[in-house]
Structures are given as C-alpha cells and as structure tokens.
Amino acid sequence: MKIINRFAERHPDYFKYQGAQEVYPHDHFLKWTLLRFIPKRFTPNQFTMLRICLIPVVAWLMATHNYTVGIVVFVIAALTDAIDGSLARTRNQVTRFGMLFDPIADKLLIGVMVLFVVFQNYNVHLGLAIIGVEVIIILSAIVAELQFKTVRAANIWGKIKMILQVLAVFLTLAALIWNATVLFSVAAWLFGIAIGFALVSLFMHGI
Template sequence: MSLIKRFKEKNKDLFEYLESQEVHPHDHFLENTVLRLLPKSVTPNKISIFRIIATPFVFMLILFGHYNIGVITFALVAFTDAMDGSLARTKNKITRFGMLIDPLADKLLIGSMVLLLVFKYLDFWLGIAVLGMEIIFISTAYIARVKFKTVRMANLWGKIKMFLQVLAICTVLIALVFDNPFLLNIASVILGLSVGFALVSLFRHGI
C-alpha cells in the first residue's frame, strides 16, 4: 500500500465529501467557463497540490529576474486558488483535507513572493507583518486540527486578503517590468490593506 493510500486510510475523515453551504456568483461563472475545460478526473485537492508544486517554478522565474514571464505565471498559479474553491463548492467536493491544503498552498505562494519582492522593493516591516500573519494562521489551523479535531473554513475576509495580496504582488512585478516606482507605492498600499483584512479574518476565526 502506498504512503498516500495509508494516509487516506488513517485519516478518512479528511477526505469525506462535505455538502457546500454556500455558492458564490463567481463560482457559477467559473463553472460555466474555465472549469468546463477541466477533465473530470481533476479534483479541487489536485488543483491545490498543483499550486504547491508550481510555486518553486514561479519562485525561480522571479529570482532570476524573468519578471515578464513571472507576472503571468504567478497570476495563473494564483488563479488556481479561485478554481479549486469554485470546483469544490459547485460539485460538492469539499473535504477537510482541501480546507487544510488550500490555504497552505496560498501561504507558500504568497510567502515566497514576500521573501523575494516585498523585503527588497517595498518595506521590511510590511513584509514582516504579512509573513507574521500567515504564520499565525498556519499555527491556529494546526492547533485546531490536532487539539480540537476541527478544520476551519476560510471566511470572506480571508478571501479578500488573498485577492489583495495577489493584486499587490502583480503590481510589484508590473512595476519592475516597466520600471515604474509609483506602482511600488500603490503595491505597498494594497498589501497594507491586506494586512488589515488578515486581522479581521483572524478575529473571525478563518484562515
């Protein structure tokens, strides 16, 4: 028996499908457009895992200064965050494993970009604030799972936070492509707003 099968057998509750409690307007839009192009074998969890695997490639592109390709690749990989959630909600394929792996994938992607871009081109303390909040989210999710045997679902504020983080990183990359310092100031404001929404999300017990 493979390690994956053993893990699934040991943690069956993580892979049980849960009924979606809410479906957002953008879920229906994606269901009728992008998600229709996906093979039936593609699951929300596979998309989340793809995002984790793709993150090092995005990291390397930007590390070596390929900002033109980097901004497009980053945006596409970040877009999979919307895809896995919409697929899970519209097809009733929500799992506790997905509720754990999805935000982890987001934090790895955003965290790597903070290390590469925010500390270098924006503000050191802003980078610390973003990374600090993400570490807190990961810690609370781990404690909830291990100690209380629960998995917390991301709330609206957390989703807005993620959108703002992606927008800020894209703005930084575009600023580097066009050598536009003003856009870096815009990116700082956007990322600062994301920290505010992160605080609200934390107090709302989401991840």
C-alpha cells in the same frame, strides 16, 4: 503523489467528499464560465497540489530575477486558487484535505513572493507584517485541527485578503518588468489593506 496516496490510505476521512457550507457569488460566475471547461476527472485537490508544485518554480524565477516568466507562472498558480475552491463548492467535492492544504498553499505562495519581492522593493516592516499575520493564521488553524479536530473553512475576509495580495504581487512584478514605479505605491497600499482584512478574518474566526 506517492506521499499523497499513503496519506490517503492512512487518513481516508480527509478525502471524503462533502457539500459546501456556503457557495459564494464568484463560485456561480466561475461555474458558468471557466469551470465548465474543466473535465469531471480533475479534482479540486489536484489543482491545490499543482499550486504547491509551482511554488518552487516561482521561487526560482524570482531568485533569478526572471520576472517576465515569473509573472505568468505566478498568475497560473494564483488562478488554481480560484479554481480549486470554487470547483469543490460547486461540485460538492469539499474535503478536509482541501480545506487544510488550500490555505497552506496560498500562504506558501505569498510567502515566497514576500521573501523574494516584498523585502527587496518595500519597507522591511511591511514584509514582516505580512509574514507575521500569515504565521498567526497558520498556527490558529493548526490549534483548531489538533485541539478541536476541526478544519476551518476560509471566510470571505480571508478570500478578499488573498485577492488583494495577489493583485499587489502582480502589480509589483509589473512594476519591475515595465519600470512603472507608480505601481509600487498602489501595490504597497494593497498589501496594507490586505493585512487589515487578514486581521478581520482572524477576529471572525474567534482568534
């Protein structure tokens, strides 16, 4: 947290609240269900940081093949992704920090799962394709930030991509826990479709 505080002191503009450019249907659903139980003192950026802190935990659980606990921690981490974005948009707490680090946290989480789960249970080319597309997305975002001084908000295609990846990882872990091999096939298709949505997301961003 000290690192975040120092960053905030040097770059206060990254933490200024602003209104959302667009509020999605699922934001309204979460606003009247899950988000209503979250106290106002908790900010979207805190949920983003929680997800980042959970990534090493997920990595350790995957490395030790503790899939039963791992699937629970992964679901919690993935849930924070749904919370932070919707919380920011519905409470007008969108920040440049969140717009920058929220997608980075997502890609780190999925990247860990690719390294410890996808490469071990699917075709290596699938894992390389997932990582390759995510790297391109990160690099394009960095270029936009450095060259144009803009932080690009995630579009609907990127959100669908993330949902598909989370479902695919969940099904893969479920297959490992309950030895349900049919779930591997379903998850593989979801990973492939997610790659397609990732490419559409890049195209819509003008890459």
